[in-house]
Amino acid sequence: MSFLNNTKIAVIGGGSWATALIKILCEQPNVQIRWWLRNHDDIEHIRKFHHNPSYLSDVALSPKKIKVFEKTTEAVKGTDYVILAVPAAFVREALQDLSEKHLKGKRIVSAIKGMIPGENILVTDWIAREYHIGLNETCVIAGPCHAEEVALEKQSYLSIASTECATSEDFAKLMTCRYIAANPLDDLYGVEYAAVMKNIIALACGITHGLGYGDNFQAVLVSNAMEEIGNFVTALDPRERNMSSSAYLGDLLVTAYSQFSRNRLFGNMIGRGYSVKAAQLEMKMIAEGYFATKSINELNKKYHVNLPITTAVYRILYEDQAPALVMDELKKLLK
Structure with a gap:
């Protein structure tokens, strides 16, 4: 399955890494982004002024490509991918309104370099367990890359890992642009544990x-x-x-x-x-x-x-x- 034409992507999270990923995705001509943030004032600011006032505020956000939502259920509606870009400690809270049906048929991308506190499991394993999503439909984003250098459009590299080569390859294409080289790998656990450590x-x-x-x-x-x-x-x-x-x-x-x-x-x-x-x-x-x-x-x-x-x-x-x-x-x- 390939989602490269007219792709709709939900991004869950309002921090610097979420903002940087949205900037990268906006470089793709056929991508539409549905963005969920927790902070109501930030949402209103983005709608009016088209930049995130709290993180990477110099990054211009295209109103033609981005729609901002206060409810996760609305943000993920009709999307092909859901990118998780919140701290691992807040994943449960951020996704509490979503059920298995909301994520059915979607590919899940973890941009979280942490583990679920208390359960000591990787975010991908938690998602697979809670929402019955196969690891072959899941991938992770790792570095070496900092959000601040993405904002400055400095040459950067991403590693996209999944258990399924097609999944990592498809998403790596979406994350590749003139200042980002995204490399697909089939080592989901190795990349994710290394990113945690x-x-x-x-x-x-x-x-x-x-x-x-x-x-x-x-x-x-x-x-x-x-x-x-x-x-x-x-x-x-x-x-x-x-x-x-x-x-x-x-x-x-x-x-x-x-x-x-x-x-x-x-x-x-x-x-x-x-x-x-x-x-x-x-x-x-x-x-x-x-x-x-x-x-x-x-x-x-x-x-x-x-x-x-x-x-x-x-x-x-x-x-x-x-x-x-x-x-x-x-x-x-x-x-």
Whole structure:
């Protein structure tokens, strides 16, 4: 099945990543977008002034291509794809008005780099369970890519992964434009778990930066992190995959090093002495790595993979252990 001609796409979420994805989709001549946002004032502003006042406000939004809705049931009506671009912690709330019939026959795209808190499962698995949608009709969007650089139309790359090649290939075509190269893959779980874990590593990088560690240490930290991610992904989904490719290593690098990384920023605040609550209050956006740290820690009780970096971040965020002491212990484990 191909949805490339006169495609209708619902986007659920009003943040920077949702706005960036809409900007990319607007580059396609035969795409219509139905956009759901939570904030009523933002909806009215977009209808009147054609830009998102809260995120990436410089991005012009085409009124000919975009319709904005206050109800998810209206936003998904008649669409071919539904893109989920809300924090993982709010997926249930955002989709609470939708039933199985609302999503029947649609392809679901997760642009969420997190896990469902409390259940410790991937967003794609949760969607499959709750709405009885086959994984072959589901795909995920991963990086390496930041919303802020999409807004500036800097050359960027996306990884589109599904269990079904045709699904990832179709959606990759929709996400390809003059400044975006979208690459299809058939490794849904590998890409999704790697995207979750790279946010934890970015937190660790931010914490060490806040503590005054330099570039030399961060290079070792990220190198060890790639091995940690690879071991965990392989334990959960054994198969041949090149962890050095951009879908895995590239996504990790941009999140660990970029000035736009909210997870790195959150970690940096923790390293500088902020409490978790204070850092969350000061940040305007959600750091997915905070929730992912607990989910991966809980999930690993079943698999028993050696995850020294993830464990260190968990001790700092959830056991209130001193970042300086925890990182001093961690550095002795790295090689």
